[in-house]
Amino acid sequence: MSEETTTGLSHNKLAMWVFLGSECLLFGALISTYLLYRNKFYDGPAPGDIFDIPFTSVSSFVLLMSSLTMVLALAAIQRGDIRNNRLWLLTTALLGAVFIGGQVYEFTTFIREGLGYTTSPFSSAFFTLTGFHGVHVSLGIVMLMSLLISSYRGKLTQKNSETVEIIGLYWHFVDVVWIIIFTVIYLVPNPTS
Amino acid sequence: MTDTISEEVTEEQRPLGVYTRPKGGNGWRDWITTVDHKKIGILYGAAALFFFIIGGIEALLIRLQLATPNGTVLGADMYNQVFTMHGVTMIFLAAMPLAAAFANYLIPLQIGARDVAFPRLNAMSFWVFLAGGIFINLSWLLGGAPDGGWFGYAPNTGVIFSPSVGMDFYAIGLQITGIASLVSAINLTVTVLNMRAPGMTLFKMPVLTWMLFVVQLLLVFAMPVIAVALFLLMFSRQFGANFFNTEMGADPLLWQHLFWIFGHPEVYILVLPSFGIISEVIPTFSRKPIFGYDFMVFSGIAIGFMGWGVWAHHMFVSGIGPLSVAAFSLSTMFIAVPTGVKILNWIATMWGGRVKFSSPMLFSVGVISMFTIGGLSGVTHALSPADTQQTDTYYIVAHFHYVIFGGIIFGLFAGLYFWWPKVFGHMLDEKMGKINFWVMLVGFNMTFGPMHVLGLQGMSRRIDTYSPGFGFEAWNMVATIGSFIIALSVLIFLINVVTSVKKARGKPPCGPDPWDARSLEWMTPNPTPEHNFDEIPTVESLDEFWHRKWGTDDEGQIVRVATAEEVCQKGTATGVHLPSPSYWPLIFAIGLPLLGLGLIFNLWLTLPGGILIVTALYAWIFEPVDDPDGPHGDHHEVNEEISEGASDV
Amino acid sequence: MKKVWLVFTAAVLLALSGCAADAELDTLQPQGPTARDIDNLLDPVLIIAYVVFFLVFGATVIIWWKFRDRHEDEKFPKQIHGNTKLEVLWTIIPTLILAGVSVFTLITLSSLNSRETNEITLQVENESVAWEPEVVVIGQQWWWEFRYYFDGLDGVDLSDARNLPPADIVTAGQLVMPIGQEIELSVTSRDVIHSFWIPALNGKRDAAPGRVHPWKLEADEPGVYFGQCTEFCGLSHSRMRMQAIALEPEDFQTWVDQQLVDQTADQITDEAVARGLTVFENQCARCHVVNGVNEDTSIGADLVSNAAPNLTHFMSRTTYAGGIFNLYEPDGTVDRTQLEAWIRNAPAEKPAYAQGRRGMPALGLSEDEIDDVVDYLQTLGTPPSSFIIQATEVD
């Protein structure tokens, strides 16, 4: 950015990082709430009964790879390579959508198996945490699609690669949150009923 | 709410006076579309004062009910709503936004910037806050106000125990004002870091800016915690989630922890702005620089930091176990140290000075002594065994009104008197200001002083009535009388505002430097012109403005090197490129309460709310950065260099 | 102005030093060792606080007199920017003071949490029982229940307060205890969070649903010690009070003996009382238990808390309905008017949510029925001694 600022950093990017700092406390609270309640499954299914690790591993992997495509999209636009930028943006959005699709599938399976939102403190905490993450991913997809649209309208050029960078930061953040969720919620041995 | 008091004075004369804007034409449109940090500051101030009076009237109702035993002014149900709304209104809709008013108005000026980093986001923060405030208060009309206390302990806030829609309004309304606070905090954080004038290093920033900066950081990290707590509450109430359903093994302490992890940083969010304000006022009227600037700054940071490790002192009796109690008891006590550093530095600043007790100064000295009382009673709560006797009694009520009213409201009044000429171009009447102070001081101590005694005598808080015979009668009556004296003092303030505006009408603005002030904001004329600085000054020292006025002669005597008029910019620059107004922040803000009402009453209502929000966001993004017909849209190459700053977000 | 201040502080000081003799809830007049410990911790700190305050306030007064600008010139005082030594000094001194205070805090805290249980020997149904004085305290909207298990709490599952095993004694509103004994409390709740507090004997402890919190009480002298629920718990939070009644050990034994007697119908001779029993069985028994008449505590299932006060020894209490009404006049006669009013329309006497499911509903009884049922209530239990009745008066 050409704008002169005291620190030499762009407003927008700095704001995004401050926001991500704030998000740490949001997800921290949700994760802690979940941890507190992972044993409180009342009469419903326990986490250990219901999680499908292989399935979630695949969707986690998909989300992780979307971080790669995201950074490739950024590298492309920074080179001025609009074509590849579009390609990678689209791929990222698609990978995100696959992840969300997986989550929707997971949720419906859980509900079919008797784990509804109101089944137990565990279920409420689980759906709230992963739901919040899912909403973040979905918002990310919306933003990526908006980028694509403005790219096709010729508005996204090397000059404003920073917009891609900032949305990328958000995207990667949502990814690292999932890295934590995947380990702490899914992989750490779970109680069974 | 501001344009109703407008007067017929042309814009040229008073470009900024809220009470003197032209009524006709598109005056109100100017206000609802403004992205000017100063106007937004004024809007924050006006709204906060409005809510302060609402909260104050609620307080008077509380006091009327409690004036005598077996009071009958309010029923139990109404009483519970009134005290809950009193707490919520005062904390979230009066004290926080009043601080936000100062932050918005003064941060850019004190660091030598033309505006905040994201002007439109700034407007959005205000409108969202206002929408949230109105939304919460709508509950009075739509089925009952919240009745679970301002910290709304679960499970008493669940649908079974609080069946009216009140707590829904609480959960959603505070969520909305929370968005406003978070967005504004990010905005101001970036502003402070990124938009300082050349030479303005972090350690040349005025103490007020520093304290406000710490507050923004606290907000950035604390708001998400209350957001989660409120989401859990909302999901429990709207969708039957089991976060607080103890029958299924949920733990009611979850809410308490989340609330107070936010809640304790919150009390420093409330008090630090006031500490900052008096750190500007006291040096000015003592004619000395602030004593121990570095220590002032670092103690502020220390308070903000330590504030994260003490939250469970609100839970000493809630059964968290002796080890936790011990740990939090100790951490709480030591917060007195950095706070004490501040108190003593203020005293040292005045000591040996030539102290002028003008009204801002009186209020500041009021803060020093009254806050100390509250802080010391705070230390007695920190003795956890003693707190088992004190908690949830009027002794606590006394503590927090001493820190809040004595520490915050007094400080904010100091700020109002001090910067009034800066904002509106005319002074408030000094004599009335002093009367205002003394009446308030007496009323305040009469109201809250006796509460110490009541609390130690065992009067519980949040009781709508008490029986005769426990020895509560006399002091309650005194407190009630005192509260009306406070009301009188607030009334004196309002009268002062009105008469001062009247007196100033048609007269030229007061001089640029009515107080022999010290910091950068006074380098612009009063009232501040729309573009702030004609030319961004280069800063060499703390108290830059003062150092440009005063120098030392050979004998080390302080002598005037320039008059304020000479130092002060003329405010005449033209063609400064400023961000253009926008409707979308307001439209966005209107969408949120609709969304909220939809969640409470009828999901269909979320539709228009959602549409407004999405439309506003997209329009916002695609709105041209410059309105070609805008007042300052001329985009000459020459002006490009001084148009720095504001981003187009 | 300054005079106003002095007078005011003097008044506060006076009041603090215990002028208010009649304050039954006063925290500064401890009547038992734990409360005394707390008081002993607070008092010196209050003095420190006074000293600190008068230093700060004194400094501002001196500034007012000495450093007030009385000239209208442009002279400046000496410009001092700070003094690191001073800063260090006033960082360290408060730190040291607080370090000292924290030592005492920790000591008191540990004694507050220590348990010193003595078994006392009780006669329970002609058998000698060694009882560690323990009482289960249950809060609910808006009254307190106290349960005594003379076999100890070891086998008693308290995790679900709405579904507790039968106890030897169940009473409401008034905790009865022997003096000179540390009584262990297990505090819990059936609905929302309440807080149990007898200021003269100890600080408070929250009663939270799903959690059991330990606490203790000890009184030096026999007497009636007043308390108030202090955690906001909804509509009638202010009307959720309680008393601890401390008795000499012999009197406590007598009380236990009386409480263990059931109220069977064959004792009834009076016709009005018999009619009252019928009303009770038809109207009241779905919520209230009178041992010997009905047993099932879960009948009142339509109450959120699943329980109403056990009325077996109703007359042995001196207050009712969350400790807000006195059952007896000072001369020992029963205040029938108030009791009838309660049974006529309880929510009018003590607010409860219109939706019901907590508190006692208005049952729409006829005046005759009310008369009869009150006659019946008056046969339930032995009235307490006149000492207790008089000590219940607040003035």
Added chain:
Amino acid sequence: MDTSETTTDVEEEHEHHEHPSDGKYMQIALILAIITAAEVATYFVHIGDALIPTLMVMMVVKFWIVAAWFMHLRFDSKMFTRFFVSGIVLAISVYFIFLTVFEFWTEG
């Protein structure tokens, strides 16, 4: 007033290092993939007491790699790291205490 050594100012260089090449990004992604595979493997292969520490280490490494490389924290201004790390550290310490107070770790 000693103001010379202020921290976050213009002086702070924000020279944009050369960003890694696409190939480098692919390599990093490959490492991430391998760690993820290892993580998932723990679900099938039992490693006893070492499980949780191993998982935590792998999680932290993945987190760090994404933050440092994909989010460019390695190359970008320290200010960004400062905000992010503040958030993380504050969150971890506050919520760690929070869970501790619930006796979460000892409840089994």
